[in-house]
Structures are given as C-alpha cells and as structure tokens.
Amino acid sequence: MDVQLKRGLLDVCVLAAIKNEDSYGYQIIKDMKPYIEMSESTLYTILKRLENMNMLTVRSAEHNGRLRKYYHITPQGIQRIQDFKEEWEEVISIYRFVIKEDENHE
Amino acid sequence: MDVQLKRGLLDVCVLAAIKNEDSYGYQIIKDMKPYIEMSESTLYTILKRLENMNMLTVRSAEHNGRLRKYYHITPQGIQRIQDFKEEWEEVISIYRFVIKEDENHE
C-alpha cells in the first residue's frame, strides 16, 4: 500500500488496536497485519509519539522473563479516534471528487 | 483537515482535476477548493513531482500577457488514478477496522 496513503491512518489504527484492551508492540503488529502492515521501527516510533501526545500511557510488565510494555489509551486517544471519524466525511467527499472526474471520461 | 491524511490524496486529486481538461495552477486550486485546500507552494511542488514522474506534461501559453503553464495528463497519470481506486478497498477495510474496534466499547 502506498506510503503516503498510510500516513493518516497509522496513528488511529494503533489507537484502535489498544482501545478495548491494553496491548504491547508485537501484539499490535500481529492484530493489524490483516488490515495494514507496518515495520517494528515504525510502530515503536508511533507509540512513542502517541505517548508524548498523551494519547496513551505505558506500563512495563514482565512476561516469561521478557520485558513487555503495555499501552493503555487515554481520553485524548479516544477523542482522536472520534475526530478521525468526523474527518472521514471529508475524505469520502475527496474520493468522490476523484471518481467523478475520472468517470466523466472513460 | 489533518496534514497526514491529505498526503495520500493530494497527488491523485491534482491528476483528477486535469484529467478531463488541461488546466493550470491557479485554476486547479480553485477547482479543488470545495473538496480539499492546498497552498500554492504545495501545488507547484506536486505539479513538478508529477511531471518528473511522467504523469503529466506541461505546455506554456500566454494569456493576457501573463504566462500560464497548462498541465496535461499522460497515460501513466490515468493509470495512477486507476491504482488509487483499487487501493481504496484497502483503505475502506482499514477504516472499518478502526470503527469496529471503536464501536465495541461505547
């Protein structure tokens, strides 16, 4: 999938992936794989960013001797998803513009 | 509208805006304004990029003593719109993922 097209979706996808249940990096990647793929470096960058923006909080926990960082969504994070849903109307209208211009001439 | 969300849409919008009829910078901005807004510096950067990618060709013409550059879409440009339409399925599936995770818990 086109990198540019992904840019506006990744943040919200990560938030959606942890909304119902706290999760950790590796799991998030697996959960999102059927829908959107991202490298580990991308995900951890995003998680760091969302943390700095107070859209999620982190808690470390030990699991089988390995460290795991569990991410928990905040009210701001939930609001971010809400804003995205509202912006989607605009996205659809843009899509329709592209389609309209395209269909006039095929 | 969120900058990141626009990134994947701008190129295709510009191509759609010139698909049926050759157009020039200022006009393109006006045509797209109801759907998506972009600054002049952004548009001219995009037009330059699309030209380098052979998605459009340029022809200069004089209009009322002023220079105008008319942009004409190429087969590659048309193909780019087609690819976008095909990728849209994926975008919708991602949107549904976000919505689904969101609706489980409100």
Add this chain to the structure above:
DNA sequence: GTGTGATACATCGTAACACGAAGTACTTCG
C-alpha cells in the same frame, strides 16, 4: 549444546513531503 526462529524493544539515518514565508511580475479597477 548449538543453531534457528520467534518474541520484544530500541536507535539511527534518510528520503519524501506539505506548508509557511517571501518574492517576482503583470492586470484590473476604484
């Protein structure tokens, strides 16, 4: 017991990109 692959997180450098700011230059209209 040694390799191999999965799990799990981190850092660095890079290239793409949107955008604001500022500039040039011509036309129209009050």
Add this chain to the structure above:
DNA sequence: CGAAGTACTTCGTGTTACGATGTATCACAC
C-alpha cells in the same frame, strides 16, 4: 496611484515511515 487579484517560484523547516542494525530472551530441533 494603490490595492487586490492572477500566476508562478524558491527556500527552509518540521513531521514522518522505514530500512538497517542491535540487544536479549525463549522454545525447539538436530
């Protein structure tokens, strides 16, 4: 004359996705 509209250009900056690379543990096969 001055302001606003038309039309294109250049520069610098901040954001961002990603590949490459590294560290470390665990499970399982051979």
